[in-house]
Amino acid sequence: MKKHxxxxxxxxxxxxxxxxxxxxxxxxxxxxxxxxxxxxxxxxIQTDCPNVGQNQCYEGLDPVFNDIGLTDPKLRN
Structure with missing residues (x-):
């Protein structure tokens, strides 16, 4: 019974x-x-920055932005 x-x-x-x-x-x-x-x-680009926190997100040496105009910086913890 136990095995069953x-x-x-x-x-x-x-x-x-x-x-x-x-x-x-x-x-x-x-x-x-x-x-x-x-x-x-x-x-x-595809990035792993969730846009929360206080530090600027970078892709290599380039800062990452939320908009095409490159005025709203993407943030990370």
Whole structure:
């Protein structure tokens, strides 16, 4: 009886764990759109800056902005 119960419970537990962990992604892993200055104007980039905090976000040495006009700096913690 113990083996029979274990054969049913163990796969069910594995399915529940897999479904739960599938939704356990962090929001900070999602890419955000940002803009950097280039010689020809601006370039749209994917960044990991969530625009919260007080420090300017950088992509390499280039500061990242929220708008195409490059006036609203993107922030990070």
């Amino acid at each position: 119960l274990l054969k049913i419970i163990l796969p069910a537990f594995a399915i529940v764990m897999a479904a739960g962990l599938a939704f356990a992604t962090e929001e900070s892993n999602l890419p955000y759109v940002g803009y950097i200055a280039t010689e020809s104007g601006y370039a749209e």
